[in-house]
Amino acid sequence: MALREAARVTRRGGRLLVFDYERLPDQTRPTHPGGAAHVPDYGLADPNRLMRERLFARAVPFDEMVAIADIAGWTVDWHENPDGCDDVFRMLYGNDEEYARIFDDLRPVIWTAVRR
Numbered sequence: 001m002a003l004r005e006a007a008r009v010t011r012r013g014g015r016l017l018v019f020d021y022e023r024l025p026d027q028t029r030p031t032h033p034g035g036a037a038h039v040p041d042y043g044l045a046d047p048n049r050l051m052r053e054r055l056f057a058r059a060v061p062f063d064e065m066v067a068i069a070d071i072a073g074w075t076v077d078w079h080e081n082p083d084g085c086d087d088v089f090r091m092l093y094g095n096d097e098e099y100a101r102i103f104d105d106l107r108p109v110i111w112t113a114v115r116r
Contacts, residue, residue, distance in 0.1 A: 003072035007115055014115040016074060021106040022081075023047065023059040051102045059106050074113035082108050 006016055048058040060068070066076045086103070093099045 007073035010115045012115055016113045019110050021059045022062045022109040024105050025061050069113050073116050076111055076113045079111035
């Protein structure tokens with residue numbers, strides 16, 4: 001929804017920068033029918049369930065982000081996984097076990113796209 005709105009208010013050729021989390025695929029699990037790899041679910045059927053319940057957010061593998069952006073009218077032209085430390089965020093979250101369940105299979109990603 002946010003990518004569609006960003007596309008709606010951006011002229012063709014306009015630029016978008018996103019700083020987000022991507023979910024890391026677990027290469028040891030079978031793939032979904034669409035080809036995306038399963039991710040560790042820590043006993044949950046939906047690895048995003050806890051993230052949605054606590055943070056009102058979700059994270060998907062980068063290839064899914066690219067597909068979502070494409071549907072919304074964007075062409076992803078660059079991405080990078082920056083180094084960083086989440087010690088402050090982990091401390092502020094206040095529940096190490098739950099934080100690990102939400103964030104251990106995520107990594108930061110920065111990507112840019114051009115409006116088609």
